Amino acid sequence: MSKKVELNASMKKVFWRWYFFGQAGWNYEKMQGLGYYYSVYPLLKKIYGNVDVQAEASLNELQFFNTNNSMAPIILGVDGAIQEHQGIAAKDTVASLKTGMMGPMAGIGDTLFAVIPNTIIGSIASYMALKGNPVGLILWIAYGFLRLGIMRSFFYMGYREGVKLIDSLGDRLKKITSAANVLGMTVIGALIPSVITATFAYKYHNGGVKVSLQDLADQIMPGLAPALVVLMAYWLLGRKKMNSTRVTFILILVGILAYNLKIFA
Amino acid sequence: MQWWQILLITLYSGFAIYDGNNTTFGTVKPTMAGFFAGLILGDVQTGLVVGGTLNLLVLGVGNFGGSSMPDYMTGALLGTAFAVLSGKGAQFGATLAVPIGLLMIQLDVLARFCNTFLQHRAEKLVKDGKFKSATHMNLYGIIPTSLSRMIPVFLALIFGSQFVQNVVNNLPMWLMNGLKTAGGILPALGIAILLRYLPLKQNVAFLLIGFFLAAFLKVPVIGAAIIGLAMALVAFNHDSKPAQAEAATTGASDDDEGDMEDE
Numbered sequence: 001m002s003k004k005v006e007l008n009a010s011m012k013k014v015f016w017r018w019y020f021f022g023q024a025g026w027n028y029e030k031m032q033g034l035g036y037y038y039s040v041y042p043l044l045k046k047i048y049g050n051v052d053v054q055a056e057a058s059l060n061e062l063q064f065f066n067t068n069n070s071m072a073p074i075i076l077g078v079d080g081a082i083q084e085h086q087g088i089a090a091k092d093t094v095a096s097l098k099t100g101m102m103g104p105m106a107g108i109g110d111t112l113f114a115v116i117p118n119t120i121i122g123s124i125a126s127y128m129a130l131k132g133n134p135v136g137l138i139l140w141i142a143y144g145f146l147r148l149g150i151m152r153s154f155f156y157m158g159y160r161e162g163v164k165l166i167d168s169l170g171d172r173l174k175k176i177t178s179a180a181n182v183l184g185m186t187v188i189g190a191l192i193p194s195v196i197t198a199t200f201a202y203k204y205h206n207g208g209v210k211v212s213l214q215d216l217a218d219q220i221m222p223g224l225a226p227a228l229v230v231l232m233a234y235w236l237l238g239r240k241k242m243n244s245t246r247v248t249f250i251l252i253l254v255g256i257l258a259y260n261l262k263i264f265a
Numbered sequence: 266m267q268w269w270q271i272l273l274i275t276l277y278s279g280f281a282i283y284d285g286n287n288t289t290f291g292t293v294k295p296t297m298a299g300f301f302a303g304l305i306l307g308d309v310q311t312g313l314v315v316g317g318t319l320n321l322l323v324l325g326v327g328n329f330g331g332s333s334m335p336d337y338m339t340g341a342l343l344g345t346a347f348a349v350l351s352g353k354g355a356q357f358g359a360t361l362a363v364p365i366g367l368l369m370i371q372l373d374v375l376a377r378f379c380n381t382f383l384q385h386r387a388e389k390l391v392k393d394g395k396f397k398s399a400t401h402m403n404l405y406g407i408i409p410t411s412l413s414r415m416i417p418v419f420l421a422l423i424f425g426s427q428f429v430q431n432v433v434n435n436l437p438m439w440l441m442n443g444l445k446t447a448g449g450i451l452p453a454l455g456i457a458i459l460l461r462y463l464p465l466k467q468n469v470a471f472l473l474i475g476f477f478l479a480a481f482l483k484v485p486v487i488g489a490a491i492i493g494l495a496m497a498l499v500a501f502n503h504d505s506k507p508a509q510a511e512a513a514t515t516g517a518s519d520d521d522e523g524d525m526e527d528e
Contacts, residue, residue: 023286025387025406027380031458034384038403041396051394053287058391058399062384066458069287077384089340103463111490122294122320129296132310137300140291147289178467179501185468188459189475190486195447196456223480229450233457248374255447258438264446 003161010042011080015155017042018076019148022069029064036089036098043080053088062092068109069101073151075101077158085163089141104180109185117143192230193223198258200225201265214265225264229254266350270305271422274342277301278418279411281338287408295319295341295362302345312345314355318342319362336373339414340366347426361426364433367445369417376413380406471496 007015018039025034040061048054059190067075075098082090084096121143125136202213217224232254236247277298292298303312303434340362348358351431385403390399421429465472471493478484478492511527 018331020287021403021407024410025383025403026281026377026379026410026438027384027406028363028377029381030384034380034403034406036399037387037391041400045396054396055391055394058396059354059388062388062391062399070289103459106459107420108490111486115486118323121291122296122323125296126317126320129300129313129320132313134300134309134313137291137297140294140297144288165487175501179497181464181468182471182500183490183497184459184463184473185465186475186478186496187486187490188456188463189472189477190484190489190493191456192453192476193480194486196453198446221480223476226450227476227480229453230456230460233453234460238455239460247457248451249450251454252374252447253442255450256287256440256443259443259446264450 005156005163007156007159010046011055011077011084011159013042014039014076014080015073015152018069018072019151022072028248030062030064032069032072033062033065036065036072037061039076040079043083047083047087057083057088057091060095063095063098065098065102067106068113070113070147070151071105071109071154072102073155074158075105077155077160078157078162081162100230101180104184107191108180110191111187113147192226196226196229198225199230199265201259201262266306266346266422271419273305274302274346274422275415275419278339278342280413282336282410282414283407285338293338295323295337298338299345300343302342303349306346306349308345308349311348311355311358312341314486315345315348315358315362316341318355318359318368323361334370334373335363336369336414337362337366339369339418342418343421344420345427347429361433364436364441365421365429367441368433368436369414372413372417374411379409404494464480519523 018035023032023037025038026032027034037058041058044054044057044061048057061079078097078101079094082094086093087166121139125139128134128136160239200213200217204211204213221227229251233247233251236242236250255264277292281292281298292301294316296313296319299312299314299316299319300309303309303315306312319341323335323337326438336408343365344358344360344362346358348354348355383405386403387399390396390402413451434481448463460472474496475489478489479486484492
């Protein structure tokens with residue numbers, strides 16, 4: 001573990017490309033896929049001389065990818081180590097590793113790198129700002145440097161583990177991945193009622209009797225409305241001819257309709 | 266308002282959204298944006314109060330799975346500018362900033378939508394063997410994203426607070442409130458995408474546990490993550506024993522195939 005890994009010039013470029021432009025081309029269809037390809041380009045160029053093989057590897061890296069952008073360097077490191085050693089033969093390994101790791105990394109990373117700093121630094125900085133003191137803002141800048149340091153060590157860690165992985169393929173990573181899935185799923189479950197805002201607005205008046213749909217829903221299950229919305233989005237994504245862009249528009253439409261039909265507040 | 270003030274605030278909005286998406290030095294935070302606008306316009310105090318007020322609205326909210334959020338960075342820039350210029354105070358600025366921030370969700374959606382075409386273009390270029398040109402598509406993504414902030418900020422500063430107030434006042438409330446509700450449920454898409462890409466079937470129990478903790482017990486996400494970590498450790502240790510025993514008796518080759526299918 002402690003052995004320091006040396007990175008070659010193209011791997012170093014991969015890190016900085018991600019750091020500066022990883023989410024520049026974020027889009028609804030493949031999300032970070034474009035930024036991921038942009039980042040690994042120097043590596044692909046170095047490994048694959050043959051045009052056909054490079055095209056195959058490039059399309060593989062342009063696939064749907066979405067994770068927390070501070071955690072992504074781990075995945076980039078693992079990917080780089082594997083492709084450097086095995087080349088295009090590892091195409092499927094790379095694809096499944098990327099999809100296997102991005103979920104748990106997103107669950108953990110959004111908590112670690114978004115919720116925690118936003119809550120802690122955000123509350124300190126806002127509180128001080130309301131008192132007319134800008135000093136709290138320095139924390140954001142300090143956090144920016146801290147995050148850069150963490151991302152770099154993640155990148156080395158991913159590369160180091162990726163190299164090891166080639167020697168003892170699968171087993172260890174499988175266990176880590178399945179344990180990470182447990183963590184990721186738990187976090188996602190908790191995110192549903194925490195980050196989705198949906199409450200029922202419908203109220204029924206009959207003489208002296210007032211019934212609020214939200215109170216009824218709470219008695220069945222708190223967080224019922226967010227859970228229903230997630231189920232709907234999940235189901236929609238599984239339909240043919242559906243992609244995330246279309247689901248986005250459907251959800252916007254649902255939101256507007258639900259508000260105006262007094263279903264959701 | 267001086268032309269250089271308009272220029273700097275406009276440039277700030279374009280840079281801040283880039284920074285927020287990539288390098289993360291806090292320029293996209295409402296407090297920082299309010300401070301910057303205050304500095305440029307010579308009233309740091311008002312900027313800090315507008316920014317701080319808006320920042321409190323988005324505490325603990327991350328950008329999950331790429332869903333669009335109310336953009337209080339733009340809100341803080343314009344809110345501060347109009348509070349200082351009109352002399353109506355920070356509270357006026359903060360109040361004006363909220364609908365601006367909500368309105369910006371739509372432009373953010375539009376920008377990310379534009380980038381979908383860049384993704385398609387990159388895929389085509391790769392198929393034609395133009396690998397380097399394909400990487401440029403990623404960089405071009407900065408243009409729609411930054412312009413989605415710079416254009417409205419520029420126009421609002423040129424036309425002034427009365428114009429913005431008129432726009433905000435004349436927006437149909439059914440649409441504005443509807444969009445607010447829509448903004449509340451949009452994170453469901455990010456979560457649903459994650460659920461599609463994770464091995465949901467084997468782990469549905471943990472999804473339920475996490476949901477139960479947050480919905481019924483009101484445990485914060487960090488608390489749920491600690492329980493999740495505990496369960497992950499138990500699963501990891503539990504997994505290790507049979508795997509070692511198995512590895513001793515059977516070859517490792519069957520194992521490898523199982524790996525890939527799981528993911």
